Amino acid sequence: VVIDRTAPVPLALQVAERARALMQAGTLAAGDRLPSTRALAAELGVARGVVEQAFDQLSAEGWVESRRGAGTFVAKTIMRPLTVRGAPAATRSHSTRVAQRPSIRLDTGTPWTDPRHLSGWRRAWRTVAAERMPMGYPDPAGLLALREAIAAHVAVNRGVVCSADQVMVTSGTTHAFELSLGLHPRAAVAIEDPGYRAAVATARQQGWDVVDVAVDSEGLDVEALADNTRTDIRAVYVTPAHQHPLGTVMSAGRRTALLSEARRRNALVIEDDYDSEFRYDVAPLPALAQFGLGDVTYLGTASKAIAPGLRIGWLVAHEDRITQMAQRRGDRHDSPSWPVQRALLAMFADGQVSRLIRSARRVYAERSVLVRDRLSPYGTIARDVAGMYLSVELPADTARRVIQRAAKSGVEVPSVADYCRTSTRAGLVIGFGGVTSAQLDRALDVIEAALDRTGHDRQ
């Protein structure tokens, strides 16, 4: 292991990175014992704390396991780097080289899940398997015990104090959005621009008109909403805790302004709080739903804390709305799946959800610092640190060229422009949940090189 003291990368990250490379190459194999932190620190001439930090990181990522009194060992099941869908289009002369490289997708929606918590996952499903499936269709509002667990979760994590009858279990955020819109005659819904594409698609598929409202450094531009002359805006969909995809947090002033503007229009505010568990510097601003469920419907999801594949989320709303929605769902047998609900309940009950959140928060905090350090010289990144992606705003042409160049090197970078409808904002969206640290490093190398090649000046 050789470290470079002149490099801007912290020593602990360098040690972790080198060890990871040895494990990836098979030089260190499953079950091999790593040197003690004291011995390795002495050999490298660094403080012991540096090596301890590196080992903690490797352990959090599932590469190594510590056994009390015995030392640190390469994990039995090493996390393989994510192999991702087909290599991007390449010219013939480059095709062999590109095909050999792993392609890396900096997807914004894929979370990192701590492999150390696999046992908790298995335990939850064993609990499900040991129970007898209830007869008939489950309650369309969700299992009562799960609704209680969700009420406790949103109270602790987001200060949204509610009872189980104000909670409904859904198949994720867009399903919850669809259910919310379904209670009203079709009209227009205001959605942040740039904004969550799946929300736009959902509204349109439900026959609602989408009104584009700009976003600035304080979140949705409420003045622009107030100036909009359409009188049929009956809902406003927002991501105040972490604007998707720009990453800004809606300011306190904007929140109050939004609520009064929505009230003036008799419009429901739909608060998508998709990743607020992952605010890792300071506590997030209170959820809008804290102002009252008469005006706000709150949407949460297990997609970030556990896995998008579970397809489960929740909606917190006034109990009258929940009753109406449950009735409509019941009419079409749209009940949440019993095994999935039961598994989620088991994961809440034995602390698995909290464990996953805590581990991922640590990894995201580190990765976001890395991304920020490497890319903030080139463009504008929202000040707030949250979630599993960061957006770097850049001139449109630069962003386009960087994305193209990165794709040629096997790195798929989402574009801010793809989230825009009428907005002309542009830049790169760097999702860092669905990749390994090594892949993220490599992707950042590629992006930096591409930025430098475009001749885009550092700020």
Ligand SMILES: Cc1ncc(COP(=O)(O)O)c(C=O)c1O
């Ligand atoms: C803004 C936003 N809301 C919600 C979600 C999660 O949606 P679901 O609960 O349907 O998986 C995502 C996932 O990427 C998202 O980006």
